[in-house]
Amino acid sequence: RWIVPGITPLLADYMGWSVFENICSQWLQRHALSKLGWSIQSLGRYWSRDGQNEIDLMAKQADGTYLFGECKWSLNRTVGL
Helix, strand or coil, X not given: CCCCCCCHHHHHHHHCCHHHHHHHHHHHHHHHHXXXXXXXXXXXXXXXXXXXXXXXXXXXXXXXXXXXXXXXXXXXXXXXX
């Protein structure tokens, strides 16, 4: 675990929901084929029609299947798969 005085106390607020989700999206776009063997055609987010449910990552793969993913950030605890 790393600590950077002045930055660490503010990191969780900065990462928030959008920054970490963008990082996850960029990672998936760059590494889906080489690390996971997936060929991603399109990538975005999903919101239900009533706006109550949101999925952080929704990727359409070349074979017509979809990948759904949630991005979780925590500075204070380990987040598992």
